[in-house]
Amino acid sequence: MADKVIFAMYDDDDKLMDGAKHLVSNDVKVSDVYSPMPLHGIDSIIGVEPTRLAITAFMYGITGVMLAIIGIRYMMIVDWPMNIGGKPNFSLKENMLSFVPIFFEFTVLCAAHGMAITYLIRNKTLPGMPPRNPDPRTTDDKFVMEIKTSENTHIKESVLSKLIKDTGFLEIEEKSIL
């Protein structure tokens, strides 16, 4: 069997969802879905793992708070303790309260930017990257399901095309992968 990618296009999100459910219940592996907006519930149907980006945000946040504590301790306590209005900086513990605002801001700064950069890299969305959606209409009002024959070798090709036909697609396109 030649290795092919099948793109089935739908004009409604509910049709695509029902179609995906139908295919998956018949043991077809749907490799991806392209849509103009987030489709709630599609992840569990086609088996997309939940993202771990929130965990990275937490880790970046921890890094941020650590950096802020180390940095402020070095600058204000170790390197150049200031005596302001008779309230000198001789210990981190005693001065902690007035350092809290910057601890907080720096934590948020690191968590937000760290997560955003990770998100852009993981999504392969960076300035100048080429778009990879199969049809320009998928960012407007069309929904496309991607099925690879290489992932569905356990199903006969005629059965597969019958199953896809049952989903009531609008257009279908097949591409051979070289």
Add this chain to the structure above:
Amino acid sequence: MHKESDIRLPLILGDKSYKDITDDIIRPIEANPPKTWYILLMISIVIALWGIGCIVYLLGTGVGSWGLNKTVGWAWDITNFVWWVGIGHAGTLISAVLLLFRQKWRFAINRAAEAMTIFAVFMAGLFPLIHMGRLWLGYWVFPLPNQFGSLWVNFNSPLLWDVFAISTYLSVSLVFWYIGLIPDFATIRDRVTKPIYKKVYRVLSFGWTGDAKAWNRFEQVSLVLAGLATPLVFSVHSIVSFDFATSVIPGWHTTIFPPYFVSGAVFSGFAMVQTLMLILRKAYKLEAYLHVKHVEYMNIVIIVTGSIVGVAYITELFVSWYSGVEYESYAFLNRATGPYWWSYWAMMTCNVISPQLFWFKKLRTSLMFSFFMSIIINIGMWFERFVIIVTSLHRDYVPSSWTYFHPTWVDIGVYMGTIGIFFVFYLLFSRYFPVLPIAELKTILKSSGKNYKEGYGKGKGYWDKHSAH
């Protein structure tokens, strides 16, 4: 699909499809701008250039060209700074807090409000920088290694907290805004025909594809950013209030300042959103997406925050008397009856009395009245900052240094100039960027669109009869 209660007024009016949403929002970008846009842009550019001229004059001559004197060392500069930061609080609040509360009506205003936030914070940041006098040394506010002399910035100082708070707020808001814009830029990229547009939007859209995993990550990132931005919004204006609250000036060192400033910021931010959105919806024919119900929701937020501000003013007055501290009592008595009585009563009328009119349903659902009120609130909130800053300073402990502040043409020029620069940015944004979140509006079409709601509950024409109430 999430079903919404039948009696809830639909958020998207008219018989809209996914395609219509794309068309309605991208059409103004593809079409040639109308003449009024050019006229407004020209006016804004002229005002902006005048403002930049004033800033250049100020930097060349010195901060003395402002009307400041030995007693009133802070006046319009910091008033404008706090005013712009306050306005800059609505955007991220709308996107972040309303996202956490799953308020779907935010989609009518979040994109433009976030843009407003970013431009407003730019304008705010300008004032402390030019107040330094030597703008080019502005980077000295950051903790830099010691080749500049063995002294670090003071991490105990609220002014330094402000540096960190404002720069964090600006950059996080920018990231939040842009992450939401990426899928919409992709929609424009896949649609426009002009080659130059195609190229530019291709770069701006970062190669967005819209596959299932990307959307999954998109939603997670939006949620976590909202979770981070919510405490950030509250912290930023609390820290701005610490600039005053941690000082020893009667009228400034009050513990009520953080919550009072935060609600004042939200109050003025929503007012500015109203001012801008009511014009935008008319100019871009977005009546189906932003209608009376959205305006009413915003007006309700204005009543709540306006009332908090009102209670704070009265609490301040009461405590100044109840504390028994003469200086404190005098500061407040002087505000209301001293030489600046007019600014105090302008503030009281605009911020305390006028928002209470929104208790009348007729008034809060009137677009004309809401627009008028939004201007009044913007003015009132400027006066609030003026009252706090100037009336507290102009009476010193030593009566011989009592004085009155007169703004110079440079004060006025710089302030007007920032309004001009702001509108230049905003007009360019409304021209080349999607003013509503296209992808996110599509997610609520089936649960809150008028045609879909009629399909599963009310009969055809039901909302036309009932939407005006």
